[in-house]
Amino acid sequence: MDNVTQIAGLAAPDVRGLRARMTGELVVPGDEGWDAARQAWNLTADQRPVAVAVVADAADVVEVIDFARDAGLRVAPQGTGHAAPAMGPLGDTILLKTHRLRGVTVDPERRVARAEAGAIWIDVVEAAAEHGLAALAGSSPDVGVVGYTLGGGLSWLARKHGIGANQVVAIELVTADGEAKRVDRENDPDLFWALRGGGGSFAVVTAIEFNLFPYEHVYAGILWWPVERAAEILRAWRTWTSMVPDEMTSVGRILQFPPLEFFPEAIRGKSFVVIEAIYSGSPVDGDLWVSPLRDLEPVMDTVQTIPVSELSRLHMDPEEPAAGVGDGTMLSDFRDDAIDALVAASVGAPLLSTEVRHLGGAVARPRAEHGALSHFDDEYLMFTVGMAPTPELAAVVEGAVGRVLAALEPWRAEQTYSNFAESSRPGGSFHSETAYHRLKRIKAAVDPGNVIRANHEL
Numbered sequence: 539m540d541n542v543t544q545i546a547g548l549a550a551p552d553v554r555g556l557r558a559r560m561t562g563e564l565v566v567p568g569d570e571g572w573d574a575a576r577q578a579w580n581l582t583a584d585q586r587p588v589a590v591a592v593v594a595d596a597a598d599v600v601e602v603i604d605f606a607r608d609a610g611l612r613v614a615p616q617g618t619g620h621a622a623p624a625m626g627p628l629g630d631t632i633l634l635k636t637h638r639l640r641g642v643t644v645d646p647e648r649r650v651a652r653a654e655a656g657a658i659w660i661d662v663v664e665a666a667a668e669h670g671l672a673a674l675a676g677s678s679p680d681v682g683v684v685g686y687t688l689g690g691g692l693s694w695l696a697r698k699h700g701i702g703a704n705q706v707v708a709i710e711l712v713t714a715d716g717e718a719k720r721v722d723r724e725n726d727p728d729l730f731w732a733l734r735g736g737g738g739s740f741a742v743v744t745a746i747e748f749n750l751f752p753y754e755h756v757y758a759g760i761l762w763w764p765v766e767r768a769a770e771i772l773r774a775w776r777t778w779t780s781m782v783p784d785e786m787t788s789v790g791r792i793l794q795f796p797p798l799e800f801f802p803e804a805i806r807g808k809s810f811v812v813i814e815a816i817y818s819g820s821p822v823d824g825d826l827w828v829s830p831l832r833d834l835e836p837v838m839d840t841v842q843t844i845p846v847s848e849l850s851r852l853h854m855d856p857e858e859p860a861a862g863v864g865d866g867t868m869l870s871d872f873r874d875d876a877i878d879a880l881v882a883a884s885v886g887a888p889l890l891s892t893e894v895r896h897l898g899g900a901v902a903r904p905r906a907e908h909g910a911l912s913h914f915d916d917e918y919l920m921f922t923v924g925m926a927p928t929p930e931l932a933a934v935v936e937g938a939v940g941r942v943l944a945a946l947e948p949w950r951a952e953q954t955y956s957n958f959a960e961s962s963r964p965g966g967s968f969h970s971e972t973a974y975h976r977l978k979r980i981k982a983a984v985d986p987g988n989v990i991r992a993n994h995e996l
């Protein structure tokens with residue numbers, strides 16, 4: 539075929555036909571807007587798919603999947619592109635972007651939210667707060683609800699209510715053979731099980747329904763110390779985490795702010811060790827639990843009663859697309875020598891944040907009704923990240939991230955958490971062996987042609 543009969547390597551009549559059938563847009567290389575269309579939230583990801591389909595509704599998703607399957611292409615759904623760095627080359631793939639589908643509705647009677655595929659957490663958090671309800675939202679206001687939940691979902695209420703995926707009540711989707719349907723415990727229970735923590739390999743989700751919880755306020759904030767006290771504070775935090783109730787979820791974290799204008803003056807160019815503490819019980823009890831940390835005399839202390847919706851900004855995650863290189867691992871233990879190794883590898887390195895999240899509580903309790911990611915046995919989860927605005931800096935930060943991971947190798951748990959893995963990992967890294975084999979069987983049954991493609995492939 540010559541250039542007249544092809545558009546970006548695809549048969550021109552086929553591309554024109556798909557465009558005509560879609561309400562949304564189909565953008566191909568050479569189109570004005572191509573670079574904007576292929577851009578992910580994480581600006582380090584240089585995505586070069588065959589085409590980008592910006593879908594406007596579930597009917598568009600059916601059209602794109604049917605087209606891709608018939609053309610021998612794959613389809614990679616993407617909400618925001620927060621997790622784009624783990625995705626490999628896209629030369630045989632249509633990137634299916636869902637960001638136009640931002641609708642959220644809340645049913646206060648059932649305490650259930652329905653979020654369309656492109657909704658981000660702040661959309662849900664604010665809609666739920668109007669009814670005195672809270673979702674199991676992540677630390678960032680603009681992470682996608684669907685990507686987060688399919689991977690698992692660790693929120694600030696995790697130790698009380700477990701992994702977000704296990705609060706899902708129904709999922710609307712389009713399968714690899716182009717069928718739009720709604721799955722739940724009674725309808726397609728295997729597929730429903732796989733989607734709850736098994737990742738994005740099974741179908742394109744168009745909407746998701748999940749439980750909300752009656753919280754209006756929490757007792758939460760950050761305690762700050764100079765980074766020179768990192769080992770001492772992290773040891774004290776680790777000891778404290780072995781005593782706290784499920785209502786307390788917390789993070790021990792090293793923050794190293796470059797001297798850049800957009801950081802507030804109080805922290806610009808400075809480094810800290812901090813503890814982020816979120817207590818979902820009464821403020822009086824929260825105050826009692828936090829007091830041993832206050833005895834360590836933090837230089838700043840913002841822990842107080844706050845509206846639950848403010849949890850979306852507690853972790854200070856960037857709210858606009860950003861260039862970052864990061865990676866994480868689950869830790870089998872966070873004992874003194876692991877803390878020393880973490881501090882030695884992180885402090886002074888070109889890393890903005892190195893955090894350890896405390897799991898356990900409800901996160902560690904499996905239940906028969908849970909999905910593919912039932913629980914985590916390991917108590918601590920580490921993630922480290924640095925700013926990478928240029929390819930040169932990205933390489934430097936990648937080296938620093940690698941050194942933190944290498945330093946923690948003796949305590950690296952066998953299973954890790956896909957949402958905190960920003961590099962490609964071998965299949966089976968994220969689930970128990972039994973769950974992984976079941977996921978593989980379900981994938982073979984629902985998508986034998988391997989059309990649907992996730993950032994982490996099974």
Ligand SMILES: Cc1cc2nc3c(=O)[nH]c(=O)nc-3n(C[C@H](O)[C@H](O)[C@H](O)COP(=O)(O)OP(=O)(O)OC[C@H]3O[C@@H](n4cnc5c(N)ncnc54)[C@H](O)[C@@H]3O)c2cc1C
Pocket residue numbers: 615616617618619620621622636655675676677678680681682683684685686687688689690691692693737738739741742743744855856957958991992993994
């Ligand atoms: C700043 C920041 C803060 C974070 N905080 C937390 C946190 O507190 N807790 C936590 O658990 N995780 C957290 N994460 C990790 C985050 O949950 C994952 O990166 C997640 O995959 C992002 O989902 P997304 O839809 O925004 O990203 P995307 O890159 O758009 O999607 C990630 C993957 O999800 C799948 N997917 C997305 N949409 C669909 C769909 N419609 N149908 C089928 N599959 C789909 C695809 O496989 C896709 O590759 C954080 C990440 C960042 C960068």
